[in-house]
Amino acid sequence: xxxxxxxxxxxxxxxxxxxxxxxxxxxxxxxxxxxxxxxxxxxxxxxxxxxxxxxxxxxxxxxxxxxxxxxxxxxxxxxxxxxxxxxxxxxxxxxxxxxxxxxxxxxxxxxxxxxxxxxxxxxxxxxxxxxxxxxxxxxxxxxxxxxxxxxxxxxxxxxxxxxxxxxxxxxxxxxxxxxxxxxxxxxxxxxxxxxxxxxxxxxxxxxxxxxxxxxxxxxxxxxxxxxxxxxxxxxxxxxxxxxxxxxxxxxxxxxxxxxxxxxxxx
Amino acid sequence: xxxxxxxxxxxxxxxxxxxxxxxxxxxxxxxxxxxxxxxxxxxxxxxxxxxxxxxxxxxxxxxxxxxxxxxxxxxxxxxxxxxxxxxxxxxxxxxxxxxxxxxxxxxxxxxxxxxxxxxxxxxxxxxxxxxxxxxxxxxxxxxxxxxxxxxxxxxxxxxx
Numbered sequence: 001x002x003x004x005x006x007x008x009x010x011x012x013x014x015x016x017x018x019x020x021x022x023x024x025x026x027x028x029x030x031x032x033x034x035x036x037x038x039x040x041x042x043x044x045x046x047x048x049x050x051x052x053x054x055x056x057x058x059x060x061x062x063x064x065x066x067x068x069x070x071x072x073x074x075x076x077x078x079x080x081x082x083x084x085x086x087x088x089x090x091x092x093x094x095x096x097x098x099x100x101x102x103x104x105x106x107x108x109x110x111x112x113x114x115x116x117x118x119x120x121x122x123x124x125x126x127x128x129x130x131x132x133x134x135x136x137x138x139x140x141x142x143x144x145x146x147x148x149x150x151x152x153x154x155x156x157x158x159x160x161x162x163x164x165x166x167x168x169x170x171x172x173x174x175x176x177x178x179x180x181x182x183x184x185x186x187x188x189x190x191x192x193x194x195x196x197x198x199x200x201x202x203x204x205x206x207x208x209x210x211x212x213x214x215x216x217x218x219x220x221x222x223x224x225x226x227x228x229x230x231x232x233x234x235x236x237x238x239x240x241x242x243x244x245x246x247x248x249x250x251x252x253x254x255x256x257x258x259x260x261x262x263x264x265x266x
Numbered sequence: 267x268x269x270x271x272x273x274x275x276x277x278x279x280x281x282x283x284x285x286x287x288x289x290x291x292x293x294x295x296x297x298x299x300x301x302x303x304x305x306x307x308x309x310x311x312x313x314x315x316x317x318x319x320x321x322x323x324x325x326x327x328x329x330x331x332x333x334x335x336x337x338x339x340x341x342x343x344x345x346x347x348x349x350x351x352x353x354x355x356x357x358x359x360x361x362x363x364x365x366x367x368x369x370x371x372x373x374x375x376x377x378x379x380x381x382x383x384x385x386x387x388x389x390x391x392x393x394x395x396x397x398x399x400x401x402x403x404x405x406x407x408x409x410x411x412x413x414x415x416x417x418x419x420x421x422x423x424x425x426x
Contacts, residue, residue, distance in 0.1 A: 003411050003415045006383075007383060007384055007386055010383055011286065013362060013368065014289060015295075017282050017285040020299075022281070024299060024303060025281045025302065025303075029274045029277060029278065032306065032307070032310045078409070078413075079413060079416070141398070141402065142398045142399075153335070199412075200405075200408075201405055201412070203409075
């Protein structure tokens, strides 16, 4: 179905702000104007409840499903178990090709071509890692230098972040090494010398071991399944420990490349 | 720089939108109110940083979202969300396929979708509010729409 999202219909899905909210905002604004006030937080957590929950967290052990296909697994995580099953029924092409750009190595692990069902197009995943023999801390796009390193901050509720988790800047400072923002974005598929773009989705997810997992999806019904050239735009640049991007002179560290990979499903 | 009067005026105008953004992330009225209230205090203290009025909406929204994430992180550090949700009034979605589908999106997709389509933020404003690139906003809107279309198609087929 074609989605038609209208502002008023969406607003109707959410409750109107309650009267006490409006009152609180007004009072806060009045007090700010008059010299400030300390907010009174509504919720308090009892110590006993917190202790019980900490105990549950300690005792809880996450079950890790066997990785039949990293691509099916991760898109199943995005879109649900049914999509995972659909991708597992697609044409799976293990790739394993790598490209090193500066201090960063990009490895495309696998691509799945899927024609029928809800998933028409190419789906793939890979890993961005520090190049062998180099020392650096990698940070994904959209994360800040003071975010806890290696944690998926915006992807769900089951992530438990330790209080003392080091940030990306902390790790770089401890190691005395570079902090590098690295990206890998699908750029399209080249068929008969012509680039087929389609709708493209991508994600970069920090991993606990310091690497970044990247995903791509190219939605297009006419992609050939037997063999194709995949174009991935890869780039990286250094960041300062305070979060500035070093992408302009006199400190331009920006490296970029259109990486072309020939993929042949088994 | 924004004047005190402008600040109060803009916040008064934006407060319903800030509440919707906040409750769409936190789902609890008390948390949503706390996040907005704390964000107002933070914004007031830093309002000298606002150089252009056209960027004010994205700026204050980013502060609210940061407060929402602080509350989420606090929760994640000490307790599973399903237990936390039992502690206080939780916003219950209307019985609507669209609402159900939107609630099923991860926050990383839901928030840009709501800022752009519900609140009318441009892609540039959404990017500024979320502190991400415009490309990332386009990507997330793409993924959110696609996911919603799939979910709604499935649900409608089930209903029929």
